[in-house]
Amino acid sequence: MTSRLLFAVVVCLTSVWSQAEPISYSRDIQPILTAKCVACHACYDAPCQLNLGSDEGILRGASKVPVYDGARTKAQPTTRLFLDAHGEAAWRRKGFASVLDSQDDQAALMARMIELGRSNPPEPNAKLPADLDLSISRENQCPLPGEFDEYAKKFAHAGMPFAVTGLSDDEYATVQGWLEQGAPVDSSELKPNAAEQKQIADWEALLNARGAREVLVGRWLYEHLFLAHLYFEGGERGHFFQMVRSRTPSGQPIDPIATRRPNDDPGNDFYYRLWPIQGVIVHKTHITYPLSAKKLARVKSLFYADNWTTDQVPGYGLQRRANPFETFAAIPAQARYQFMLDNAEYFVRTFIRGPVCRGQIATDVIRDNFWALFQAPERDLYITDADYRAEATPLLSMPGQLDEIGDLLGLWHSYRNKRNEYEDLRRDAYSDAPAPSWSTLWAGNDNALLSIFRQFDSASVRKGLIGEIPQTIWLMDYPLLERTYYQLVVNFDVFGNVSHQAQTRLYFDLIRNGAELNFLRLMPPESRQGYLDDWYQNSGKLKMWLDYTEADMDKPTGFIWTSGDPKRAFAEALIERYADINARPDPINRCSGAHCYRNGLSPLLRSSEQALSRLTKRPAAGLKVIRQLPEATMLRIELPDGKREVYSVLRNRAHSNVAFMAGESLRYQPGLDTLTVYPGVLSSYPNFMFNLRGEEVPEFVAAMEQARDQAAFDKIVERWGIRRSHPDFWRYFNDLSAYIGETEPIEAGVLDMNRYQNL
Incomplete structure (x- = not known):
């Protein structure tokens, strides 16, 4: 039997079967999409914004407007799945076109795209045509149904799945049969089990407690966990939740409030809720955070053990976003920093793997591999010295709240100057502090040692010290860790314009420089200039003169090395000294x-x-x-x-x-x-x-x-x-x-x- 005849038999049998039992989207179609489509069609960078990881995504359809656009002069409307619109009609009003509906006696766009891919299969395990653009920066080709014929002529090898081995005969027959049935989409909503429901109730009670200090703590926790894929001790595998602000209280269906940023004003009456994450989990956005009864007790201990009080809660607005150190000043800095240290890998992942770090311009501010360490709270002057904290706080404001293109340089220079004034203040204050030693480094758990790897236009984070001793090491204190998180996660708008994105990127450059200067103070004074020259070679020296403040070249260190390479000696001692918390020996x-x-x-x-x-x-x-x-x-x-x-x-x-x-x-x-x-x-x-x-x-x-x-x-x-x-x-x-x-x-x-x- 020829392969063509065999396929005809498969299609025929599928047709007969489908008449007896309609093809189910959740049972039959989503697994195929998960196996062969979601790898490209998920999250913000899905071609044509076509997200095939859920029923809501496939019903939303496609848009010609890309989310990632570093050159747009105006911020564009947000199009976040499950948040910014609900139902097909609402998404049509936002400019999304159906990929499931047949029009003018033509098959659905999805059917035609799959057929185009099937009619032009690649040669098995051979290189694809050189003129086929596979880059993530390729032109966003999103034909509407009436434009498909011209698209197919121009891009004969751009059917679906794109530039890759296609669907099997059975998969093809199943998808086409489903489309011929009218592509009915049934919903399979994830619901928490009993153990999860109990913990959800406990966490929502904590987050929504009334009283000025409780409201302030709830707000701080939400702004630090809104991006997390939360999971519970005793929870079901594959069940994850996100923290949202809802118009409805606990016990009622969640009605999420879709603000552009998590620290925008949500209105008067709202409640923090834990909402099940629907659809397929994709690794690039899967930034996990554990919740348990032990974690709940830890949060209560951190934030409510001290007898601190406040009688008012700050409002929302530009200044509140620009300087969270002022906004949350009433909460003890020790509690805020320790909460972040407990799960430092999560926080570093949010700004290394989050939406800002997509594309070369976003990631080329960091080296391809480096380690990150953290300053112990008891050695962090922002935590221990109230006078220093009061002087430093006004200088920690971050740019990006205003996105006027005409005044980009003026905005940038004002924030750069504030940052450099802070660095000068920090250098002078630490000159009177005890010399750096092992007690300077936080070593509370295995989050204390992190490895970061950049892969050109993306990056990843892992616990432990992986790889050869890197060229640079970051030492982050509380002001650095918190500013990085707010600048690149909370305040970053992936739909923002070129001015907003440029300000974000430029300030991250200053943050990296600050983390490097912090580490430099651990090295003997006579070695520091050599390391600095190595990190900022050639044009880097010009950047040091233009944008950075002077490094501390004189303050003695408590680390004494006889080696000719103190950085290597430090790293080798670090690996040996902290072997018990090094998650990945190498x-x-x-x-x-x-x-x-x-x-x-x-x-x-x-x-x-x-x-x-x-x-x-x-x-x-x-x-x-x-x-x-x-x-x-x-x-x-x-x-x-x-x-x-x-x-x-x-x-x-x-x-x-x-x-x-x-x-x-x-x-x-x-x-x-x-x-x-x-x-x-x-x-x-x-x-x-x-x-x-x-x-x-x-x-x-x-x-x-x-x-x-x-x-x-x-x-x-x-x-x-x-x-x-x-x-x-x-x-x-x-x-x-x-x-x-x-x-x-x-x-x-x-x-x-x-x-x-x-x-």
């Missing part, structure tokens, strides 16, 4: 002996990690193939017992400095690039994947070491690579998400393939 990248692998592995995996560690030992000058590698490559290693291990191979690009928004390529130092290899999926956006058997790992590593040009790398890809056109692409790609579900179930979510490259 013998692969920091192998100091003959055993470059983790403990407890099988002989095959030990030899695999031993081989992989060789890729981390040299910069690009010795490992030529690094120039062909993208930022985030996944290695899937198959084992004889049917299991597999996944490793991330991250390319760390070296820069002379990261002090400017434009011209990044001019600051590359490719001869100094390095690789970090570590178990697990360390990026929401895999750029490529290799699949190999465990016994092939030494051969794979040797081939990588010997490759000197593109032709040699192409041979590696041909043998082990999983291209977008691979017949089993989706099985391998979705297995990465499955691996996260097995190894870190709370963090599991569908990965994004918008950055998967055409190698």
